[in-house]
Amino acid sequence: MTELEEKGKAAKAASKKLASLPTEVKNRAILGIADALGARQNEILAANSQDYNESEASGMSAAMLDRLMLNPSRLEGIANDVRTVAALADPVGEVIEKRTLPNGLHLSKKRVPLGVIGAIYESRPNVTVDISVLCLKSGNAVILRGGKEALRSNLALAKVVQEAAYKAGVPQGSVQIIESTDRALVDYMLKMKGTIDLIIPRGGTGLIKSVAENAAMPVVTGGIGVCHTYVDKNADLNKAVAIAYNAKVQRPTVCNALDTLLVHTEIAPRYLPLIAQEWAKASVEMHCDKRALTILKPITSLKLVPAKADDWGKEFLALIAAIKVVDSLDEALEHIEHYGSGHSEAIVTEDKSAAARFLNEVDAACVYANASTRFTDGSQFGLGAEIGISTQKFHARGPMALRELTSYKWLIVGDGHVRP
Template sequence: MGERDREREEFLRVARLAKDATATLAPLPRAAKDAALHAIADGLTAAAPEIVKANAGDVARAREAGVAEHMIDRLSLSAERIAAIAEAVRKVAALPDPVGETVRGSVLPNGLELRQIRVPLGVVGIIYEGRPNVTVDAAALCLKSGNAVLLRGSSSAIDSNTMLVRVMQDALAGTAVPQEAVQLVPGTSRDSAKHLMRARGLVDVLIPRGGASLINSVVEESTVPVIETGVGNCAVYVDAWADLDMAVDIAVNAKTQRPSVCNAAETLLVHAGIAEAFLPRVLDALRAKGVTVHGDERVLACARQHGHDGVVPATEDDWYAEYLSLDIAARVVDSLDEAVAHIRTYGSGHTEAIVTSSQREARRFVAAVDSAAVMVNASTRFTDGEEFGFGAEIGISTQKLHARGPMGLPELTSTKYVVTGEGHLKGQTPPAS
């Protein structure tokens, strides 16, 4: 048996352990799951020195490989960061349990009682990049919602992730949650991710968290159902009836409050009717924050006319770009419909905002834009599980099936119909009670 086959065998062994664990985990009451999460938080705190030591190995390797300092920062764990991770686990324990919630229920005409109740999905696979905190966050959310989890992090964090999973498994030993419910996918080769993607029947859903290329490769290769997350080419549309002060503030906040995240704005669309009044002001404000504007012909012309030199010509690629940096593409449109058409063509379906005082235009924009979230007179930055009051989020879905937008605990569940009768037979008069 070659190395590849061994890795596959080992993956299947681990995945089956996770699947078997769901039989014990799924029906557990909330108290048992919360106790297990507190045990994990305690375990992480107690093992902080070992975790920091394991992490130091990853960090040293990254330094040797010449990885950029901001990436090393993402990778690094300190006692303080581990305390924050443990605290986040306790916060998940404090959230309501979605499992068992009755989603709908009725008594059918024949007397059958119908209830649709939330149940765990089963085994959730997470494929993610650098940050080792995701290892614990994702595990906590999955356990709370009654799911086993298969974690496949990046090879750059392998020592940290191995230690974090070991600590979590050890902590579960004294609880009602089976240790096998949290598993690291063995190996860090491309093949090891493939095993996870092809494990239909063992894994119920795969959630890739990372950049567009990771997500595309998972979508392309996976036979396990996938929930796409996180790619955000978000637009702010400033309507002809916009309050211009508000529009400047929202454009600047959406672009610059935290440029590296998926709900930051990447495109600014400006109605021609207010372009002359609005563009000079927003260009000033963006320049003051160090933003490079990639403008179309009309934005460039306006910038030249007002002596702005911070605007560069936009190419077709700029309309598609998820910069995640202090860059924004800007374009003048002749109508709301043209703004919507631009978003349909180039957007990623994450979040779009309109700034307008017109109720009619707000309604039209909300109806026509086909994105996970549509903001009216608010920054795109509000699309977030915490902001929406979900308490925590496993990612932001940009697809339409199962979950769309920020995903909290209910999005980590499926449902089951429970039908109760007294000997009901199809095609026959129901029994008298």
């Protein structure tokens, strides 16, 4: 039996015990993990520093380096998200609905864990903690496989999680991490149907596509965010500037950051100079269509580039934004339908009917009116940490938190009932 098979067997055995583990034990473990992240900060940051320096020397992009980096503030944020999960209601055992049939049978629909979750992810070491904690709270075992660029960080974090969880009474084997960077192990992991109940990939397009095409078990995909903000002709200029600035600049390397700004032609001459000059202060490069370029060219301080066809539908993950002037809400909706990834889309408008139409017609996991797309996040939604943002429609959509890591079963209680 290979090491991976042994980990799978241990995780499967642990999942049976986890399914009925008392909530107080799970919460004690989760709070212990949060405390341990602070107590062992130096150990974790030292491992992360090695990963970061090695990746920087190898020429890793700024966006990937940002995702890889841990610092005291980020580690504290991770710990706070962990504590939030402990405070959330335990989904396991929740009765979703119940009824009594005319024949006297009592039916109830009860929430249950999925079993064993396989997580394959790149760069972000925080995922090691987020996924582990969410799986523990939802009664699932987890097998982690992070990217080689974050190996030391992931191993350090997994060790902290395992030791704190097992000390609190969580079954041994509940949290497993694959220590080898051998790519063949990922291929093998994707074939472990019967051991792993669900695979969740987090990373770039290549990883997600590969997992979706090769996994023998169900996969929840997402995380690729081509996010639009549409500034309607009836938008409040101050709100529109603040929202687009936040969506692009606050953290440009993440999936819920703005990629394309769509602006109604009637408001474009007044709005575009305002947002462009604010973006310029943050060194945002603007890829403009012809009409946007005509409006902005007189402002010499801007970093303007004529937009190319492949700028539409691109996830920049950098201080770059595409800008397009549109003639109507209809055109904005058509553009988003064609180029959007189903992640997060926003409209800025004071017209309630336009906002309602946008909210109803845009087909995305998260659709906003007068708010930044940067809110698409489990912690911002009050869900605690998240496993990722699902852009598919089956099983889970949007931030994947506790309930999205459960299924349900029907319980039927009779009194000698037989079907006529």
